Amino acid sequence: MRPWVIEMNVDRGVYRVDLRRRTYAYVRPNPDWRGLPADENARNKRQLHGLSGLRDGRTRVFIDPSWRYSEEHPCPTCYGWVPRDSPCDHDKYQCPECGRRQCVLHWRYPMRTRREAVHILKSAQMATGKDCFIRPVERLRHDQVVTVWKIFTTEEDYRSYLATGHHRR
Numbered sequence: 484m485r486p487w488v489i490e491m492n493v494d495r496g497v498y499r500v501d502l503r504r505r506t507y508a509y510v511r512p513n514p515d516w517r518g519l520p521a522d523e524n525a526r527n528k529r530q531l532h533g534l535s536g537l538r539d540g541r542t543r544v545f546i547d548p549s550w551r552y553s554e555e556h557p558c559p560t561c562y563g564w565v566p567r568d569s570p571c572d573h574d575k576y577q578c579p580e581c582g583r584r585q586c587v588l589h590w591r592y593p594m595r596t597r598r599e600a601v602h603i604l605k606s607a608q609m610a611t612g613k614d615c616f617i618r619p620v621e622r623l624r625h626d627q628v629v630t631v632w633k634i635f636t637t638e639e640d641y642r643s644y645l646a647t648g649h650h651r652r
Contacts, residue, residue, distance in 0.1 A: 492519055493524060494519075495516045496511070498531065505570065528566075529566040558583070561578035561580065561583060561585065562605055563578065563581065563583050567583075574586070575587065578605065586606060587609060587610040601617065616634070617632055620632070
């Protein structure tokens with residue numbers, strides 16, 4: 484098997500996970516699913532959560548019963564409500580409350596939704612050492628105006644970005 488393709492045991496099934504394509508597929512039943520430690524099962528479900536797994540491209544959601552955060556009641560420390568760790572190989576901030584790991588580099592880039600920006604907000608605060616905030620920004624893309632969400636460190640940085648398209652940080 485290629486090094487970026489791994490097999491993961493989750494409850495009663497074994498799944499083949501392609502880390503480059505961010506997809507997974509069912510392989511076979513897991514014969515010793517009763518002997519699978521609960522913490523390993525929960526960790527594997529968190530890693531599979533949000534990867535594309537159905538033939539039509541939709542995402543199958545593995546619900547971890549121990550995960551107690553939701554969009555209405557996010558983690559008070561990292562503001563996250565989805566148990567998925569950041570899949571990249573960059574440095575990560577690990578939340579001491581929920582254990583979710585967030586990339587400390589991706590916060591600089593525009594995000595498509597506010598939800599996505601909120602998920603990365605704490606890692607931006609840890610990377611800069613400042614209180615950060617989220618604002619919508621309109622950008623021209625393929626002759627259309629698109630609204631994206633960005634994380635800023637100061638109001639001056641926000642105004643500078645609106646005027647020049649570059650951060651001051």
